[in-house]
Amino acid sequence: MSVLLMQLAGPLQSWGASSRFARRSTESAPTKSGVIGLLAAALGRERTDDIADLAALRFGVRVDQRGTPLRDFHTAHHFSGGEAMPVSERFYLADAVFVAGVEGETDVIDTLHRALRQPRFLPYLGRRSCPPSRPIDLGVHHDQTLEEALRGEPWHAAPWHQRRRRAEPRIEAELLLEATASDGPTDSLRDQPLSFDPRHRRYALRGIRRAPRAILINPAARSMPHDPLSVLGGA
Structure with missing residues (x-):
């Protein structure tokens, strides 16, 4: 088994799992359906293609920079005719950073890694209006479990966010792992993809364990010089 890690960072992200009609919400962290969709796009798969092999991968995410919820009041008109479309509310995460990982057979993970480095279709962070601002690929770990790989990856928060927390040499990051049969009671989310076919999208419930x-080490704190006189206002 191997693990592929991905850096999900951008001005805006949106990871919907319960959006309905005119209200397009976002979860507080990337969904499995959203990340599997990103990987399927990198492979060049069409929305009507079978995704059972990708859905079988175990998924996890680490919250490096939670971001700020943002609400957009959305209006649109049909290109031809000009009639108005329904008004909608769309929700995003601004300035968020996550590390996501998928675990599976080594040949499958290596294939995904190559596709991520040379994607057939452009990746986006939940919606097409949310492009990534950094390279997504964080490499493959062949000798670690999903949890070990997520715990061992350096902190990827933005430099300004690291400096803002420079008083904290060690940072605690939330870890959300796909539950296994032995995990007992867990949270659940309807983001297990069954089909991306636009005529009949289907998702199942997935168990989530909050590990x-x-x-994580804060590099901004490690490099900060110690100045005991700084509290005296420039002495």
């Missing part, structure tokens, strides 16, 4: 938080 003990990952402890």
